[in-house]
Amino acid sequence: MVDDTKNSDFFSDSELTPQEPRVPDPAAGPESGSAGSQHGLDSIVEEFLIESHEGLDQLDRDLVKLEQDPSDPGLLSGIFRAVHTVKGTCGFFGYSKLESIAHVGENLLSKMRDGQLIFNQMIASELLAMVDAVRQILSSIETTGNEGDVDYSELVETLTRLNQGEYLASSSLVEPSSSTEQAGAAVDESMADIVDEFLIESYENLDQLDRDLVELEKAPGDENLLASIFRTIHTIKGTCGFLGLVKLETVSHVGETLLSKMRDGELIFNREIASALLTLVDAIRQILSSIEVSGREGDADYTELVKTLESMVIDDSVSISPPPDREDLKSDERRISIERRNSGDRRITSEAYGEIERRASSDRRTEVRGRRTVDSSIRVDVGLLDGLMNLVGELVLARNQILQFTESSTDSKFAASSQTLNLITSELQERVMKTRLQPIRNIWDKFPRVVRDLALSCGKKVRLEMTGKETELDKTLIEAxxxxxxxxxxxxxxxGIGSPEERERGGKNPEGLLVLKAYHEGGMVNIDVCDDGGGIDPKMLRAKALAKDLVTEKQAERMSEREMMNLIFLPGFSTAAAITNVSGRGVGMDVVKTNIEKIGGTVDVQSTVGQGTTLKVKIPLTLAIVPALIITCAGNRYAIPQASLVELVRLEGDKAQNGIEMIHDVPVYRLRGNLLPLVELHSELNVPAPENKEIVNLVIVQADDRQFGLIVEGVNDTEEIVVKPLGKQLSGISVYSGATIMGDGKVALILDVMGISKKARLIASSRLETKEDVEKKTASRDDQQTLLIFGIGTQGRMAIPLSKVTRLEEIKRDSIERSGEQDVVQYRGEIMPLIFLSSVFGNREGKSEKDLMPTIVYTSLGRSVGLVVDEIVDIVKESISVKRDYKKEGVAGSVVARGRVTDLLDYEGVIRKVDSSFFEETVEADVKLLSSAR
Amino acid sequence: MAVEKQFCTFTLNGYLFGIEVLAVQEVFRYQEMTSVPLAPPEVRGLINLRGQIITAIDLRSRLNFEPLPGHRLPMNVVVRNGKEATSLLVDAIGDVLNLPLGAYEPPPENLNETIRDLVQGVYKLRDKLMLVLDVDKLVGMDSGNEPIPDALVSAGE
Incomplete structure (x- = not known):
């Protein structure tokens, strides 16, 4: 309904078209009917219309400005360019009327540009009249699909007159030389803007070219594509000719000539031409970037490329004259467009006649849509959006603060209005976020070219399919x-994808298939890249990793298939047999993974041998505002992004005491039958432990594909937080991903779950540690040892590494027997010698009166010895800093354990003293024991 | 008239320090801050400065002075280094001084390495000396942040 009203509004407003607007007259002639009716040209025409409308508005303004300041070469160039673009495009579409008007305008302008004519009021009026005429014709095209039959010959005549004779009379002729000089001097300043604009526009155009060329290769007969390509190159050529970029112009000119041949059906598009044209696009891009950087076209030599392209033109068409010189460009262009009207269009039209009836009705819709596109979209500077986003962030914080006040207030009116504020803020936040969202198409669009080039260079055939191009995500993420x-x-x-021969051998279509899929799921954006290639053999990955010393054999043995798959993300890993241009240097997937994780995403690989590989990338929608759980630890609040949150577990009373079990020094919790490793947040952050042991809060989080529980002091609430970066002094701390401002204005740190799990060395089981890591870890374990502390006689306390202790026993005094000089005891069917440590160290016979004597059993190579002590004191974890200031028999050194200096028992020395042969054949076994203890 | 430069001055452990006034964004009283576990010792915490989160660096700790006695609260001098703002915690704020370039001298060779690295030079005032700090180095933790080996420090003294 709304549309209908708009429609009628539109028609009543428009002051155009005396003729029947809806049904195009078939007799209107081939040239006028052709463009509107050619089925697929619609979108191009629409685009052309939008562009032209914009251009015309600009023209209006510029002309008026130029009238005030006739000597501004920047303005003049802008006008010239706009008119030229209109002319070029409409010539191509076969709008002859439009072209002839624009053409005389252009001629006039070029005279002025060259300093042969000076801008005056009369010229201005005529040019403005020309703009109006162009606008009128455009509107007519928009509504009816043809140019309308208003007669503009008078205008054309006036303009031509101005161009040829009138200027003599009006004495506005000037000395060409002086004015050109003047213009030249001013060009530098005012040209900069135009050049910038030209660059931006051209880059966009080039991307479009890339896509279109690849498409065209697949469908060489597609007229629309060809038209679009032609138009793009023509625009570039026209503009750079005007800007005096000779090299660029030469290069694009040959491309244009080649394309015009194809358009006229004299040449057939093939792979060679495609490659040559793509090279051309690259060359143009190169020149553009050189212009961007240095303001010049650069010294690269493109004569080769030009020659190749020229030879293509000449080879297949004897009848056509050689490519014209630069000076001839103008006339040549005209010739092309005329040719087109004469030959090409007739063909198109004859095909299209049948469609005219059907199109007539839909034309109206097209025209309205076209107009609306002009009106409904604007270009906004990204900086502005960023600023807006920041402000919304602040607003969200302020909202949070007000909501906090609301909780403590009883004023119902206040509550109601803050509720409204809450809703509006949320809505605003969502909308502003949407302005920053971009379809993933923006990056995908270059993949057809990437895939094509790469496939060609590897001698493969690859078809690329993309679904979900419109899936949107934040601009910064798109970049990332x-x-x-x-x-x-x-x-x-x-x-991934094998050569055609390989594939055929495997019974597959020789053409490989690469599918890109993007979709939203669970607040994340999923991007899948699937190929139907040979897949990855996990065992082969393992072998490769072993061969490259990236994992130890032990690790390799225990690996699950999934872990083997994830080996490809290890730094330094490469499966390519040979290093190619493209890949195989072993840097890659690890960087991919790191970069994706940097933005809070994950990447996973799934593969079936013989069927293909899928890489699944998951990334958040946006980074700026995220929901997060607020927890406390040692009086400070921290935020855990909800994306990494799995569940919350609260243990009270008995469960708090017994629910958490220890495996060595690692706390674990049984969550629904599964053992979950726990990490104490306070010990990872090096802050004091919570005092309240009655309640234990577990925050179950997910890092990579690994879950673990974070023991925190308190769990508050979930909040929307605005992520702010940390200063560079703190950016190196991996457990934080940023900071945020809480409702009360204080700062809270945002925890990076991945960073914590890495710090706690939890990630090891899913992301394999490298060999180096393992070695480092063992090294650090070595200085950080668990010690058994025992007491003997007057010596006080001594310690022995717990790893050397096989068992602790209590031996009954009356079970001691003597074998020769040695006290022995029957122990597990063997005779075990006993060493009374108190007698080794003590002055007195330290056998206490106790009946049960605590004994440390030390075993080596199946042989055991019992070290009898007076009491077992404690087990502590200390880093051993052996101090050997004094050498005392039986003491290997001393450590500080529990704040007290404790001697380290030289168990080897003590045992050797009693049984000198005990270690002789056991040295090796001892080493084994050690390594297995690790 | 000799060329002059303006300095924002402050005291630290009895010494007078100065930072070029152009680098200073603002000065404000002590504000409660959020401590950052695992951070380098000179980072005292994070401050919310009108919606911007800035890091507060304890200059006493940065310059190897004793910590401020418990009952006294430091002041914030916010300096802007490129896009990033950082707060420097100082004992007390002094005047803004106009100083002629002629009164400027490089720091003595035998100054403690840690301090020497951060001090650009010395201004001779009538009654005392003012040490000009290098803001980039103060704030940039990557340069001059490595702990200086004992031997070097003592050799420097």
Whole structure:
């Protein structure tokens, strides 16, 4: 309904078209009917209309400005360019009327540009009249699909007159030389803007070219694509000719010539031409970037490329004259467009006649849509959106503060209005976030070219399918995943998909299939990259990793298939047999993974041998505002992003005491039958432990594909937090991903679950440690040893590494027997010698009166010895700093354990003293024992 | 008239320090801050400065002075280094001084290495000396942040 009203509004407002607007007259002639009726050209026409409308508005303004300041070469150039673009495009579409008007305008302008004519009021009026005429024709095209039959010959005549004779009379002729000089001097300043604009526009155009060329290769007969490509190159050529970029113009000119041949059906599009044209696009891009950087076209030599392209033109068409010189460009262009009208269009039209009836009705819709696109979208500077986003962030914080006040207030009116504020803020936040969302298409669109080039260079055939192009995500994230995604795609083509012969041998379609899928799921954006190649053999990965010393054999043995798969993310890992241009250097997937994790995403690989590989990338929608759980630890609040949260467990009373069990020094919790490793947040952060042991709060989180429980002091609430970066002094601390401001204005740190799990060395089981890691870890375990502390006689306390203790026994005094000089005891069917440590160290015979004597059993190579002590004191974890200031028999050194200096028992010395042969054949066994203890 | 430069001055452990006034964004009283576990010792915490989170660096700790006695609260001098703002915690704020370039001298060679690295130079005032701090180095923890080996320090003294 709304649309209908708008429609009628539109028609009543429009002051155009005396003729029947809805049904195009078939007799209107081939040229006028052709463009509107050619089925697929619609979108191009629409685009052209939008662009032209914008251009015309600009023209209006510029002309008026130029009238005030006739000597401004920047303005003049802008006008010239706009008119030229309109002319070029409409010539191509076969709008002859439009073209002839624009053409005389252009001629006039070029005279002025060259300093042969000076801008005056009369010229201004005529040019403005021309703009109006162009606008009128455009409107007519918009509504009816043809140019309308208003007669503009008078206008054309006036303009031509101005161009040729009138200027002599009006004495506005000036000395060409002086004015050109003047213009030249001013060009530098005012040209900069135009050049900038030209660059931006051209880059966009080039991306479009890339896509279109690849498409065209697949469907060489597609007229629309060809038209679009032609138009793009023509625009670039026209503009750079005007800006005096000779090299660029030469290069694009040959491309244009080649394309025009194809358009006229004299040349057939093939792979060579596609490659040559793509090279051309690259060359143009190169020149553009050189212009951007240095303001010049650069010294690269493109004559080769030009020659190749020229030879293509000449080879297949004898009848056509050689490519014209630069000076001839103007006339040549005209010739092309005329040719087109004469030959090409007739063909198109004859095909299209049948469609005219059907199109007539839909034309109206098209025209309305076209107009609306002009009105309904604007270009906004990204900086502005960023600023807006920041402000919304602040607003969210202020909202949070007010909501906090609301809780303590009883005023119902206040509560109601703060509730409204709450709703509006949330809505605003969502909307503003949406303005920053961009379809993933923006990065995907370059993949067809990437895949095509790569497939060609590897001699493969790859078809690329993309679904979910419109899936949106935050602009910053789009930027961030661009490179990782490109890498994954390249990998898939290079390693994933085999050569056509290989594939045929495997009974597959010789053409490989690469599918990109994007979709929203659970508040995350999922991107899948699937190939139907040979897949990855996990065992092969393992063997490779072993060969490269990236994992130890022990680790390799225990690996699950999934872990083997994840080996590809290890730094330094590469499966490529040979290093190619593209990949195989072993840097890649680990960088991909790191980069994706940096933005809070995950990447996972699934593969079936012989069927293909899928890489699943998951990334959050946005980074700026995230929901998070607020927890406390040692009086400070911390935020845990909800994305990594799994569940909360609260243990009270008995459960708090017994629910958490220890395996060595690692706390674990049985969660529904599964053993969950726990990490104490306070010990990871090096802050005091909570005093309240009655209640234990577990926050179950997920890092990578690994779950663990975080023991925290208190769990508050979930809140929307605004993520702010940390200063550079703190950015190196991996357990924080940023900071945020809480409702009360205080700062809270945001915990990075991944960082914590790495710090707690929990991630090891899913992301394999490298060999180096393991070695480092053992090294640190070595200085951090668990010690058994025992007491003997007057010596006081001594310690022995717990790893050397096989068992602790209490031996009954009356079970002691003597064998020769030695006290022995029957122990597990063997005779075990006993060493009374108190007698080794003590002055007195330290056998206490106790009946049960605590004994440390030390075993080596099946032989045991009992070290009898007076009491077992404690087990502590200390870093051993052996001090050997004094050498005392039986003492290997001393450590500080529990704040007291404790001697370390030289158990080897003591045992050797009693049984000198005890260690002789056991040295090796001892080492084994040690390593297995690790 | 000799060329002059303006300095924002403050005291630290009895010494007078100065920072070029252009680098100073603002000065404000002590504000409660959030401590950052695992951070380098000179980082005292994070402050919410009108919605911007800035790091507070304890200059006493940065310059190897004793910590401020418990009952006294430091002041914040917020300096802007590029895009990032950082707060420097000092004992007390002094005047803004206009100083002629002629009164400027490089720091003595035998100054403690840690301090020497952070001090750009010395201004001779009538009654005392003012040490000009290098803001970039103070704030940038990557440079000059490595603990200086004992031997070096004592050799420098």
């Amino acid at each position: 995943i661009k490179d990782p995604l490109t890498h994954i795609v390249r990998n898939a083509v290079d390693h």
